[in-house]
Amino acid sequence: MRRGMSTCVISVDIIYQWQVGSFLFWFVLAMYFDNIIPNASGVRKPIFYFLTPGYWTGKGGNKMEEGSIFSCIGSVPPVEHVASEDQDVLEEETLVKQQAMDGIVDPNIAVQIHGLAKTYPGTTKLGCCKCTKTSPFHAVKGLWMNIAKDQLFCMLGPNGAGKTTSISCLTGINPITGGDALIYGDSVRSSVGMSNIRKMIGVCPQFDILWDALSSEEHLHLFASIKGLPPPSINSTAEKLLADVKLTGAAKVRAGSYSGGMKRRLSVAVALIGDPKLTTGMDPITRRHVWDIIQESKKGRAIILTTHSMEEADILSDRIGIMAKGRLRCIGTSIRLKSRFGTGFVATVSFTESKKDNSNASGDSHEPVKRFFNEHLKVEPADENKAFMTFVIPPRQRETAYGKDGF
Numbered sequence: 001m002r003r004g005m006s007t008c009v010i011s012v013d014i015i016y017q018w019q020v021g022s023f024l025f026w027f028v029l030a031m032y033f034d035n036i037i038p039n040a041s042g043v044r045k046p047i048f049y050f051l052t053p054g055y056w057t058g059k060g061g062n063k064m065e066e067g068s069i070f071s072c073i074g075s076v077p078p079v080e081h082v083a084s085e086d087q088d089v090l091e092e093e094t095l096v097k098q099q100a101m102d103g104i105v106d107p108n109i110a111v112q113i114h115g116l117a118k119t120y121p122g123t124t125k126l127g128c129c130k131c132t133k134t135s136p137f138h139a140v141k142g143l144w145m146n147i148a149k150d151q152l153f154c155m156l157g158p159n160g161a162g163k164t165t166s167i168s169c170l171t172g173i174n175p176i177t178g179g180d181a182l183i184y185g186d187s188v189r190s191s192v193g194m195s196n197i198r199k200m201i202g203v204c205p206q207f208d209i210l211w212d213a214l215s216s217e218e219h220l221h222l223f224a225s226i227k228g229l230p231p232p233s234i235n236s237t238a239e240k241l242l243a244d245v246k247l248t249g250a251a252k253v254r255a256g257s258y259s260g261g262m263k264r265r266l267s268v269a270v271a272l273i274g275d276p277k278l279t280t281g282m283d284p285i286t287r288r289h290v291w292d293i294i295q296e297s298k299k300g301r302a303i304i305l306t307t308h309s310m311e312e313a314d315i316l317s318d319r320i321g322i323m324a325k326g327r328l329r330c331i332g333t334s335i336r337l338k339s340r341f342g343t344g345f346v347a348t349v350s351f352t353e354s355k356k357d358n359s360n361a362s363g364d365s366h367e368p369v370k371r372f373f374n375e376h377l378k379v380e381p382a383d384e385n386k387a388f389m390t391f392v393i394p395p396r397q398r399e400t401a402y403g404k405d406g407f
């Protein structure tokens with residue numbers, strides 16, 4: 001070795017320090033990018049989220065953002081306010097606004113929706129020196145309503161009305177872009193509020209999210225642990241829920257071999273883990289045994305059900321809201337909506353032929369029925385054949401016959 005040249009020695013200690021240092025560096029960087037890069041639902045934290053005191057103290061509710069981190073900021077237009085033409089919707093809106101202004105928190109209200117709006121940002125493409133963006137879409141344009149405790153609120157509406165979007169905003173899957181919603185007083189806009197909400201909410205999605213290889217008992221154990229139920233209570237909770245949804249016999253059978261109805265019932269059981277105060281997004285297929293479970297589950301919690309089925313809404317709900325194109329179009333009890341918008345009752349009378357004499361029987365029995373409907377309700381048969389006779393009774397006649405409140 002020549003004189004004057006220093007030797008370059010890298011000790012194992014230095015290598016070790018470098019490895020630990022670079023691990024920490026990449027770990028912090030990964031955590032940072034995990035927070036600021038939008039997740040599958042487009043939700044992300046602000047770029048400087050770690051500078052907000054709320055992030056470290058867990059108080060104050062730092063807000064979530066959405067869209068790409070490189071999106072053209074501020075280009076989402078606000079939803080223009082259009083007053084509803086429906087009297088009931090206007091009354092509901094005025095009531096909720098009044099309560100919000102006065103700061104009234106009615107203990108009988110589970111969910112207060114204050115002008116909830118959701119705009120999906122258009123997609124952004126970064127070209128050479130230019131940012132091209134497809135136009136944003138207003139999926140929910142300002143909902144104002146209260147959802148009461150111990151009741152089932154049914155959200156009806158055609159495809160694309162904004163039902164799923166509203167539910168995913170209430171459950172925190174999608175961040176809301178306007179207004180607010182309070183669930184038992186906690187705001188969905190605040191991350192602290194949202195963590196409280198997650199503890200008292202159960203969601204039953206439109207499609208069963210189940211694992212074929214797990215049995216119903218294992219599903220309930222898994223979800224109960226994720227929800228943070230105390231381990232000693234998990235067994236009894238699972239047993240009770242399995243009995244409620246009539247799956248005790250299939251508790252140890254893998255979900256992959258279940259029928260569609262059994263899978264739906266298991267999804268309902270998963271949504272009811274931990275006795276949530278609010279159960280939402282329930283979208284059961286028209287099956288009577290699921291209806292029974294829902295009727296039973298109403299006690300002690302608020303349920304929001306979204307469906308396409310008028311029959312389901314009629315049977316299960318205490319109150320119905322109908323949405324279209326992102327707005328609430330009408331709201332009220334099933335009887336109220338029927339009396340305002342329904343064509344009336346359809347009464348179908350069926351006739352069975354007499355075995356003794358079938359030559360003239362139908363004609364003979366038809367006449368008194370027709371006379372009865374004509375005298376009492378002033379209606380003629382809308383449809384008539386040998387075996388059936390159908391009468392459409394308009395709401396006006398129904399009121400005459402049964403009093404103003406109907407049945």
Ligand SMILES: Nc1ncnc2c1ncn2[C@@H]1O[C@H](COP(=O)(O)OP(=O)(O)O)[C@@H](O)[C@H]1O
Pocket residue numbers: 120137139157158159160161162163164165166
């Ligand atoms: N992630 C999304 N990005 C852009 N538009 C969306 C997204 N999700 C839903 N939409 C649009 O929002 C509208 C409301 O959708 P949705 O809430 O699913 O309606 P519903 O559940 O009442 O059928 C639809 O027109 C739909 O195309």
Ligand SMILES: [Mg+2]
Pocket residue numbers: 163164165
């Ligand atoms: Mg939907």
